[in-house]
Structure formats: structure tokens, C-alpha cells
Amino acid sequence: xxxxxxxxxAEMQEMYINHTSKELVSIMDNLETxxxxxxxxxxxxxxxxxxxxxxxxxxxxxAVIEAAAKDEDMxxxxxxxxxxxLFLKSKL
Numbered sequence: 001x002x003x004x005x006x007x008x009x010a011e012m013q014e015m016y017i018n019h020t021s022k023e024l025v026s027i028m029d030n031l032e033t034x035x036x037x038x039x040x041x042x043x044x045x046x047x048x049x050x051x052x053x054x055x056x057x058x059x060x061x062x063a064v065i066e067a068a069a070k071d072e073d074m075x076x077x078x079x080x081x082x083x084x085x086l087f088l089k090s091k092l
Contacts (some may be wrong), residue, residue, distance in 0.1 A: 013091075016053040020046060021088045028081055039077055040069035046084070058085050 004012065018064055027034060043065030061084045068076035070083025 013053050013055075016055075017088055017091045020058070021092070024081065024085055024088065028085070031078070031081075034068045036072050039068050045067055047064070058084065061087070
């Protein structure tokens, strides 16, 4: 939160949640046609960005999605996408 006042920080977090929610909708709408590589990239990206915005849960979920995509474990990917969806909705 360095350099930002509380309102600015909250606005940045809200923008992150909204952006990630839109990405998630796209991923879930096209889940059967997404490659494991694109799912791995999505997991990797949210793993890195979640913590920057103070959402360690997103980082943890992203790490699981990234690893599951490497293992081509669609069941684990789906369950963690659902977990991510629930988390993001709880923050809106």
C-alpha cells in the first residue's frame, strides 16, 4: 500500500478484482477449447498478481491452476476456477 492512500488502494483492488473476474468468465466460457498452456499462463499470471494487490488467496489458487495445467489435470483446474470465482464474488 506504499504511496497510496486507503481510498486509492481500495480502488486499485476493486479494479484488479473486476479485471480478473472478466478474465475468469472468458476462461470458464471457453474452458473446453482452452489449451492447457493458456490455462497454465492464466494460473501463472494470477499467481504473480494476486499478492501484489493483497490477495494471497488468488496467488495460492493461481499456483494450483498453473501446476494442474502442467499436469493436464482438468478436474483440479475446474475446482480451483470455481474457488477463484467464489473468492472474487466475495470481494465485489
